[in-house]
Amino acid sequence: MAETLIDVNEVSKVYHRGNMEIPVLEELILSVDEGDFLALMGPSGSGKTTLLNLIGGLDQPSHGSITIGDEHIDQLSQGQLANWRSRNVGFVFQFYNLLPVLTAQKNVELPLLLTNLSTAERKKRAQAALAVVGLEDRSNHRPSELSGGQEQRVAIARAIVSDPALLVCDEPTGDLDRATADEILELLQVLNKEYGKTIVMVTHDPKAAEFANRSLHLDKGRLASAEAA
Amino acid sequence: MKYAGLIWGALYRKPVRSALTLASLFIAFLLFGLLHSVSVAFSQGISFSGVDRLIVAPKYSIIDDIPLSYSRQIKSVDGVELIAHQSWFGGTYQDNKQFFPRWPVPPKEFMEVYPELMMPDEQREAFINTRTGAIIGKDLAESYGLKVGDKIPLIADIWVNKDNGPWIFDLVGIFEAGDDSISIDQMFMNYAFFDEYRQDSQGGVGTFVIRISDPDRTAAIAAEIDAMFANSADETKTTTEKAYNQMFANQIGDIAFIMTGILSAVFFTILLLTGNTMSQAIRERIPELAILKTIGFTNISVLFIVLAESLLIALVGCIPGLVIAHLLIPGLAGAAPFFEAVEITPTIYLQGIGLALLLGILVGLPPALRAMRLNIVDALGEHAT
Numbered sequence: 001m002a003e004t005l006i007d008v009n010e011v012s013k014v015y016h017r018g019n020m021e022i023p024v025l026e027e028l029i030l031s032v033d034e035g036d037f038l039a040l041m042g043p044s045g046s047g048k049t050t051l052l053n054l055i056g057g058l059d060q061p062s063h064g065s066i067t068i069g070d071e072h073i074d075q076l077s078q079g080q081l082a083n084w085r086s087r088n089v090g091f092v093f094q095f096y097n098l099l100p101v102l103t104a105q106k107n108v109e110l111p112l113l114l115t116n117l118s119t120a121e122r123k124k125r126a127q128a129a130l131a132v133v134g135l136e137d138r139s140n141h142r143p144s145e146l147s148g149g150q151e152q153r154v155a156i157a158r159a160i161v162s163d164p165a166l167l168v169c170d171e172p173t174g175d176l177d178r179a180t181a182d183e184i185l186e187l188l189q190v191l192n193k194e195y196g197k198t199i200v201m202v203t204h205d206p207k208a209a210e211f212a213n214r215s216l217h218l219d220k221g222r223l224a225s226a227e228a229a
Numbered sequence: 230m231k232y233a234g235l236i237w238g239a240l241y242r243k244p245v246r247s248a249l250t251l252a253s254l255f256i257a258f259l260l261f262g263l264l265h266s267v268s269v270a271f272s273q274g275i276s277f278s279g280v281d282r283l284i285v286a287p288k289y290s291i292i293d294d295i296p297l298s299y300s301r302q303i304k305s306v307d308g309v310e311l312i313a314h315q316s317w318f319g320g321t322y323q324d325n326k327q328f329f330p331r332w333p334v335p336p337k338e339f340m341e342v343y344p345e346l347m348m349p350d351e352q353r354e355a356f357i358n359t360r361t362g363a364i365i366g367k368d369l370a371e372s373y374g375l376k377v378g379d380k381i382p383l384i385a386d387i388w389v390n391k392d393n394g395p396w397i398f399d400l401v402g403i404f405e406a407g408d409d410s411i412s413i414d415q416m417f418m419n420y421a422f423f424d425e426y427r428q429d430s431q432g433g434v435g436t437f438v439i440r441i442s443d444p445d446r447t448a449a450i451a452a453e454i455d456a457m458f459a460n461s462a463d464e465t466k467t468t469t470e471k472a473y474n475q476m477f478a479n480q481i482g483d484i485a486f487i488m489t490g491i492l493s494a495v496f497f498t499i500l501l502l503t504g505n506t507m508s509q510a511i512r513e514r515i516p517e518l519a520i521l522k523t524i525g526f527t528n529i530s531v532l533f534i535v536l537a538e539s540l541l542i543a544l545v546g547c548i549p550g551l552v553i554a555h556l557l558i559p560g561l562a563g564a565a566p567f568f569e570a571v572e573i574t575p576t577i578y579l580q581g582i583g584l585a586l587l588l589g590i591l592v593g594l595p596p597a598l599r600a601m602r603l604n605i606v607d608a609l610g611e612h613a614t
Binding site: 053056058059078079082083085086087091093095097099100101102106110111113114158 | 231232234235238239241242516517519520521522523524525526527528605606609
């Protein structure tokens with residue numbers, strides 16, 4: 001039986017805009033096992049990206065606790081969170097967010113700059129990650145020389161290069177055509193099934209959610225329903 | 230060094246903008262190299278000691294001569310202890326880029342008036358007793374690799390000798406200065422040989438230098454000397470050595486003030502332009518900086534990267550500017566002989582680099598702090614549609 005990797009316990013998140021309080025998540029409880037592939041769905045403003053940011057350690061809850069593995073990430077300082085993210089989480093975004101002045105290889109190497117690996121070892125690992133996403137022959141191309149699908153593959157290679165247990169993906173196919181989107185989702189499936197990565201993916205697209213093991217629907221900051229794939 | 234690729238990448242992000250920014254910095258530091266080295270050249274050799282020494286100079290123009298025969302009359306004035314004189318030789322050593330001041334002086338008297346000229350006794354004696362003898366400062370000896378016993382040929386430009394050939398002097402001494410009242414990058418040669426061998430103007434000197442017994446009587450002695458030669462063909466103007474130097478210093482001060490003003494205006498403009506460019510560049514890169522933070526770069530790392538980019542741009546603009554200024558100066562000397570005395574010293578390089586670092590910090594710190602404080606969620610949210 002798989003162990004729990006993500007434990008979101010009665011988490012609330014309130015944003016402040018001037019004097020206004022905007023509640024986004026309310027006492028949300030969620031558990032994700034190691035090796036799971038979870039799709040978070042829901043209308044705009046339902047809180048799914050906020051939940052993803054909290055799980056990824058980009059933001060901290062107003063109330064409640066979040067445990068990833070053995071780490072209570074809601075109790076970490078900003079600096080500790082940064083270190084924790086570098087070791088434990090890979091991020092994939094809708095708009096790829098690659099650095100335009102760096103080649104694919106150098107973009108993938110970015111997370112490894114935070115390690116003590118040698119230049120040669122960083123290069124070797126970046127090449128390996130690019131090989132996983134099928135882009136080893138495009139390593140010297142800059143993002144402007146790649147298609148959208150290829151850019152997203154580079155972003156995925158960057159997310160997995162430091163071998164994190166958890167991948168958080170925010171609308172990873174939102175900027176892609178159907179066929180390319182399916183290729184990216186198949187790649188995420190491979191990372192989940194063959195490399196054992198736990199994936200939490202936010203999507204609006206029901207077809208994309210079908211690639212996940214299960215889907216959860218959020219509405220107004222609460223879990224509305226769950227579906228198994 | 231791990232971040233070198235990231236930092237260098239900043240230069241290639243917007244090539245045209247980077248090129249224009251670098252060009253403006255290049256021009257600023259080219260101007261700094263040229264103007265600051267000119268300012269330094271003006272300031273060299275100016276000192277304010279010698280309150281007990283007076284300078285007796287031609288009243289109307291420093292290019293006039295004063296008769297050497299005045300020496301006896303000046304020495305007769307009560308309170309005058311010692312008297313010497315010096316004249317501007319000019320001339321060329323090796324080529325016209327090798328510039329340093331050369332002065333024919335009466336060796337014994339001159340060294341008495343300037344006891345701060347320090348040399349071994351045997352060199353002192355040799356200077357006094359060698360008609361073709363010359364002494365040079367330690368700095369010059371080191372610059373040209375000269376040693377006692379060498380011959381120093383000079384081509385005349387003012388004082389042509391009777392053979393219409395080069396002046397050959399024997400280097401008999403290398404002096405140091407006991408204080409900063411006398412520069413050690415100049416040459417003194419025996420006046421007797423100079424005066425005898427030149428084609429004309431025998432018996433004339435540039436200025437007299439006198440040492441007085443009582444500095445409190447400076448005004449009275451100066452007035453007495455000038456009164457002695459009033460209404461003669463060669464009237465004099467006597468001032469303290471300090472005042473004489475101060476006169477030059479005031480002129481130099483004006484030049485230095487103008488140059489400092491120009492440089493300040495240039496750098497203030499560059500500060501605003503580059504600061505604006507850096508701020509704009511960072512605003513455009515907020516999503517990228519947010520990504521760096523997302524994947525684990527700490528706030529301090531991001532601060533360092535942005536600040537390093539700013540310093541890099543400042544240095545990449547600065548160093549070529551200084552080097553080109555260095556290379557331009559010999560060419561300028563061909564057009565304006567004044568530049569023969571101008572050089573970009575290691576100190577000017579260091580000052581330029583220091584200025585570039587300061588500029589880089591002033592320009593880079595505000596956007597670096599902004600990048601450091603960047604909230605990842607807000608920054609990524611701004612980028613999302």
